[in-house]
Amino acid sequence: MKPENSPSAPPEKKQPIWKALASVNLTIFLLIFLAVSSIVGTLIPQNGPPALYIQNYGYGTYQFLDSLSLLDLYHAGWFRLLLLLLALNLIVCTTDRLRHVWDIVFPKEKRLDEKAVLARPGTRALKYKANPSVVKAALLPILSGKLGDLNETTAGSTTILWREKGRLSRLGVYVVHLSVVIFYIAGIASSLGGFRSSVNLPEGAVAEQVCLPNTDVDYKLGFALRVDKFEAQFYPTGEPKDYRSDVTIIEKGQPVLSGNIRVNHPLTYKGITFYQASYGRFPKAIELNLVDKTSGKTIPLSVPFGQEAILPDGLGTLRSLRAEPNVMDKGPAVQMLLTSPEGGQTDFWIFKNDPDFGRISKLPYRFIVTEVREGFYTGLQVAKEPGIPFVWAGSILMVLGIAVTFFMSHRKIWAVLEKKGEGTTVTIGGQTNKNKLGLEERLDNLYLQLQKSDIK
Amino acid sequence: MLSSKILAVVTFSYLAAVIFYLIALIFKTKIGQRIGSIITIGTFVAHTAAIILRWVESHKLGIGHAPFANFYESLVFFAWAIILIHFIAEYKYKIAHVGAFTVPFAFLSLTYAAFSPGISSRIEPLVPALQSNWLIAHVITCFIGYGAFAVSCGLSIAYLLKRSNDKKDLDALNYRMIIFGFLFLTAGIATGSIWAHSAWGAYWQWDPKETWSLITWFVYAIILHVRLRGWHGKKIALLSIGGFLSVLFTYFGVNFLLSGLHSYIN
Numbered sequence: 001m002k003p004e005n006s007p008s009a010p011p012e013k014k015q016p017i018w019k020a021l022a023s024v025n026l027t028i029f030l031l032i033f034l035a036v037s038s039i040v041g042t043l044i045p046q047n048g049p050p051a052l053y054i055q056n057y058g059y060g061t062y063q064f065l066d067s068l069s070l071l072d073l074y075h076a077g078w079f080r081l082l083l084l085l086l087a088l089n090l091i092v093c094t095t096d097r098l099r100h101v102w103d104i105v106f107p108k109e110k111r112l113d114e115k116a117v118l119a120r121p122g123t124r125a126l127k128y129k130a131n132p133s134v135v136k137a138a139l140l141p142i143l144s145g146k147l148g149d150l151n152e153t154t155a156g157s158t159t160i161l162w163r164e165k166g167r168l169s170r171l172g173v174y175v176v177h178l179s180v181v182i183f184y185i186a187g188i189a190s191s192l193g194g195f196r197s198s199v200n201l202p203e204g205a206v207a208e209q210v211c212l213p214n215t216d217v218d219y220k221l222g223f224a225l226r227v228d229k230f231e232a233q234f235y236p237t238g239e240p241k242d243y244r245s246d247v248t249i250i251e252k253g254q255p256v257l258s259g260n261i262r263v264n265h266p267l268t269y270k271g272i273t274f275y276q277a278s279y280g281r282f283p284k285a286i287e288l289n290l291v292d293k294t295s296g297k298t299i300p301l302s303v304p305f306g307q308e309a310i311l312p313d314g315l316g317t318l319r320s321l322r323a324e325p326n327v328m329d330k331g332p333a334v335q336m337l338l339t340s341p342e343g344g345q346t347d348f349w350i351f352k353n354d355p356d357f358g359r360i361s362k363l364p365y366r367f368i369v370t371e372v373r374e375g376f377y378t379g380l381q382v383a384k385e386p387g388i389p390f391v392w393a394g395s396i397l398m399v400l401g402i403a404v405t406f407f408m409s410h411r412k413i414w415a416v417l418e419k420k421g422e423g424t425t426v427t428i429g430g431q432t433n434k435n436k437l438g439l440e441e442r443l444d445n446l447y448l449q450l451q452k453s454d455i456k
Numbered sequence: 457m458l459s460s461k462i463l464a465v466v467t468f469s470y471l472a473a474v475i476f477y478l479i480a481l482i483f484k485t486k487i488g489q490r491i492g493s494i495i496t497i498g499t500f501v502a503h504t505a506a507i508i509l510r511w512v513e514s515h516k517l518g519i520g521h522a523p524f525a526n527f528y529e530s531l532v533f534f535a536w537a538i539i540l541i542h543f544i545a546e547y548k549y550k551i552a553h554v555g556a557f558t559v560p561f562a563f564l565s566l567t568y569a570a571f572s573p574g575i576s577s578r579i580e581p582l583v584p585a586l587q588s589n590w591l592i593a594h595v596i597t598c599f600i601g602y603g604a605f606a607v608s609c610g611l612s613i614a615y616l617l618k619r620s621n622d623k624k625d626l627d628a629l630n631y632r633m634i635i636f637g638f639l640f641l642t643a644g645i646a647t648g649s650i651w652a653h654s655a656w657g658a659y660w661q662w663d664p665k666e667t668w669s670l671i672t673w674f675v676y677a678i679i680l681h682v683r684l685r686g687w688h689g690k691k692i693a694l695l696s697i698g699g700f701l702s703v704l705f706t707y708f709g710v711n712f713l714l715s716g717l718h719s720y721i722n
Contacts, residue, residue: 028681035674042664042671042714074662187660196658235519235581243584263584264655275657276584383657391659395646402642406635437628 021092030086037082041073087184090177098174104410105167112162112412114155121416122429124447128455132159132417135424138455142446143415162414170433172404179398182390190387195219198277201227202284202377206250210382221272221382224250228258230376232279243276245378261380271384278379283323285373286334288350290365300370303336315363316340321347323372330354334369409434413443426450459510460577462502463532467566469499470535470559477556492555493546500539507536510579519581524595527711528577531569533595534707535562537603541633545607549629557610590651598644598669602703604637605676609700612693627689634696638676645669664714668706675699 020026044065045052053062053071069076128135136159143161144150153160197210197219206226209218226248233242242262249257249269261267266275285304290312291297301318303309308317319337327333332352339345351357352369413430428447432439473495480488510523510532523529542558545551569575611630615623648669653659660666679695687695 024681024684028678028685031674031678031681035671035678038667038671038674041662042667042710046662074667237581239581240583241581242587264588266654266657273657275655277657381657385653385657385659388653388659391646391649391653395643395650399639399643399646402635402639406632406639435632437625 018092018096021088022096023089024093026089027086027093030082030089034082034086037073037079040070044070044073046074047072083184087181090180094174094177101170101174105170110151110164112151112153112160112414114153114160117160117162117414117416117429118155118158120429121414121427122443124428124443126426126428126447126450127420128424128426129422130424130455131422132157132419132424135426135455136161136417138453139415139417139426139450142449142453157419159417160414161417162412164410164412166408166410169404169408170410172401172406172408175397175401176405179394179401182394182397186387186390186394188387189390190385193386194384196381196383196385198379198381200278200280200377200379201225202282203227203230203375205377222270223256225269225274225380226250227378230279230378232376243279243378245276245380247274261378271386273383273385275381275383276378277381280377280379281374282377283320283372284375286320286323286336286369287371287373288318289368289370291368293364293366299365302373308339311363314341327351330357332369332372334372336367338363406434409438411439411442413439413446457510457513457577457579459506459513462506462509463566463577464570466499466503466506467563467570469495469502470539470563470566473499473555474559474563477553477559481553481556489552489555492559496539496542496555496559500536500543503532503536503539507532514579517579519579521582521586522592522595523579524591525582525586526576526580528569528575530595530599531565531575533599534602534606535565535569537599538562538565538606539603541600541603541607541636545611545629545633549625549632551611551626551629554607554611554614557614558607561606561610585655588651588655590647590654594644594647594651597640597647601637601640601644602707604633604640605696605700605703608633608637608696612696615693616690623689627692630692630696631683631688634676634679634692634699638673638680641669641673641676645673664710665706668702668710672699672702672706675702 014022048071050062050066053065057065065071069078073079130138139161140150143163150161150163153162195212197212199207199210201207204227206224207221208224209220211217212219227245228248229246231242231244231246232240233244235241245261247259247261247267248255249259257269259267261274261276263276266273268274283305285302288301288303290299290301292299299312301309301311303318303320305320308319310317317339319339321335321337323332323334325332327349330351330353333349334352335347335349337345337347350367350369355366355368409432411430411432414428416427416429418425418427428443428450430439430443473492476488476492476495479485480492507523510529511520514520514523524533538558538561542555542562545554545558569577608630611626611633615626615630618626645666648666649659652661652666675695676699679692679699682695683692
C-alpha cells in the first residue's frame with residue numbers, strides 16, 4: 001500500500017525563476033518573514049507621533065526605524081512586496097500543479113493501475129474453497145457500499161474489484177490558495193474604491209460631506225445625514241448598555257429614510273455605512289437670571305451658543321462664548337460677549353458660585369448662571385468597504401477548502417481475486433493520498449466483515 | 457452564584473483526574489487510567505452544567521447573555537474546549553495516558569480564573585460592543601481552535617518525553633490536532649473579521665489582537681507546509697509547542713502587554 005504522494009509537476013523544462021516561485025520552500029520562507037515582521041509591528045507602536053518615538057527611543061533610533069518604514073510597517077512598501085510575493089508563489093504553485101491534478105480528478109475514463117495493485121496487493125488475505133466467480137458474486141453485496149460504485153478490472157486470470165472516493169478532495173488545497181488571493185482582492189478593492197472617516201455631529205446637525213483622513217479633501221456623500229437625537233443608556237451598575245443615534249437621510253431636500261445607528265447595527269445608504277463609534281457632551285445654551293440691581297426683579301434669559309440673545313430695555317445683545325467646569329479654582333464659569341447698542345464689544349466671565357466676582361458694573365443687572373444646558377454629539381464612523389463581499393467569499397472558501405483538504409481524502413479500496421487451485425484467494429488493499437491511519441482502520445473493518453461472513 | 461461554586465469544585469476535580477492519570481503513567485496501572493477517565497467525564501458534565509447555569513443566572517439578573525462576556529468566562533470556556541478536544545484524543549484515537557498531558561491545561565486555566573486577583577467572576581452585563589450574534593460564533597470557533605492547539609501541545613510534550621520507537625500514532629494524531637485547530641482558528645479569524653466590519657466599520661485594522669491571531673495562523677500554516685516537506689515527529693512536536701506559545705500570547709499577552717480594540721475584555 002504505497003500512498004500516492006502529492007502529485008509533482010510534469011517533467012517539463014522550466015525556467016529557474018518559475019521553479020523558485022512554485023516552491024514550497026519559498027512559501028515557508030515568506031510565511032516566516034511575514035510572521036516575524038508582524039511581531040515587530042506589534043512591539044513598536046504604529047503610526048504614533050514622532051515626539052513619542054524620539055522621547056522613548058532617541059532621535060537616532062527614530063530616524064533608523066522610520067527609514068525602514070517600521071513605524072507604519074503594515075502599509076510599508078516592503079511588507080506589501082512580501083504579500084505580493086506570497087500571492088505570486090500561491091498562483092504559480094497552483095498553476096504548476098493543477099494541470100497534473102486535473103487529469104487525476106477528471107480522468108477520461110475510470111482506471112486502476114493494475115500493475116501497481118498486483119505488485120503490492122496488501123496484507124489482508126482470505127482463502128475460499130469456491131471458484132472466483134462464485135466468490136465474486138458473494139463479495140459484491142459486501143463490497144458495494146458507501147464508498148462509491150464498484151468497478152471491475154481483469155488482468156489475465158485475476159479479477160480486481162475496486163472502488164474510488166474523494167477525487168474532488170484533491171482540489172481542496174487549491175481552493176484554500178484561491179481564497180487567500182480573494183482576500184488580497186478584498187484589500188485592493190477596499191483601498192482603491194473605499195474610504196474611512198469619522199465625524200462628530202451634535203443633535204440637529206446635518207452632514208453632507210466627510211473629511212478624508214490625512215488629507216484636506218472632503219468626500220461628498222451625495223446625500224445628507226441629519227442627527228435627530230442621540231441617547232446613551234447605562235445599566236444600574238454604570239456600564240454602558242446602548243448608544244443610539246436617531247438619524248434621517250435627506251436627499252434633494254426630502255427626507256427619504258429614518259432609522260437609528262447603534263453599536264453593531266450600522267446604517268447603510270447607497271453603499272456608505274455609518275457606525276456608532278463614540279459620543280460626547282457639549283454646552284448648548286447658558287441659562288441666566290438677570291436680577292435688577294434696584295428693584296430686585298428677576299428676568300430669565302436663555303443664551304444659546306452660536307446665537308445672540310437680546311437684553312431687555314435695548315441694552316444690547318449677549319452671546320455665549322465658553323462654558324468651563326473650573327476657572328481659577330473658583331468652580332464652573334461661563335464666558336459671555338456683550339455687544340452694546342453702539343457696537344462696542346466686551347467679554348466677561350460669570351462664576352456660577354460667585355456671581356458678584358468680576359461683574360460688569362455698567363449694566364443695571366446682576367448675572368446669575370442657573371444652568372449650562374448640554375446636548376449630545378454623536379461620533380460616527382463613515383466608511384465604504386467595497387471589499388466586504390470578497391471577505392465573505394474568501395472566508396467561506398478558506399474554511400471549506402481547509403476542511404476538504406485535510407478531512408477528505410482520495411481513496412481507492414480493492415479486493416484482488418486470484419484463482420488458487422480449485423479455490424480463490426482474496427486480498428484486500430487500498431491506497432490514499434492522506435490520512436493513512438483512517439484507511440488502515442477502514443481496511444481492518446472490511447477484513448473483519450469478510451472473515452465473519454459465511455462465504456465458503 | 458451557584459455556577460461559581462460548581463466551577464470551584466470542577467477545578468479541583470480536574471486536579472484529581474490529573475493525579476490519577478499521572479499515577480497510571482508512572483506506575484503503569486490500568487486502574488489509575490480508568491479512575492482518571494471517569495473523574496474527567498463526570499467533571500466535564502458538571503463543567504458543562506455550570507456554563508449553562510451561568511447563562512440561566514445571567515437571565516435571572518435581567519442581563520441575559522451567553523457566558524462569553526469577560527475574561528473569567530473566556531477562561532472557563534477555554535478549559536471546557538480543551539477537555540472536549542481531549543475526549544477526541546482519548547476515545548476516538550485511543551491514545552493511552554493522554555489525559556496526563558491535556559487535562560492539566562484545563563486545570564491551569566480554571567485555577568487562573570479562580571485565583572488571579574485581577575479577574576472578577578461576577579456576571580457582568582454585555583457592553584454595546586459585544587451585543588452581537590457574532591459573539592457566540594467568534595468565541596466558540598476561536599476557543600475550539602485554542603483547545604485543539606492546547607491538546608496538540610500536550611501531545612507534543614508526551615511525544616518528546618516518551619522513550620519508545622513506536623510513537624507514530626502520537627505524531628499522526630498531533631498532526632490531525634494541528635489541522636483541526638487550524639480550521640477553527642481560520643473560522644475564528646474570519647468571524648472576527650466580519651464582526652469587526654459590522655461593529656467598527658473595518659474588517660482588518662492591524663490591531664494587536666488581530667495581528668497576533670494572524671501571526672499564530674502563520675505559525676501553524678508553516679507547520680502544515682513543512683510537513684509537506686517531510687518534517688515529522690520531534691520537529692513537529694517542537695513547532696507545535698512554539699505555536700501554542702503564540703496562542704498564549706494572542707490570548708493573554710496581547711491583553712496585558714499591548715493595548716488595542718480588544719482591551720475591553722478585562
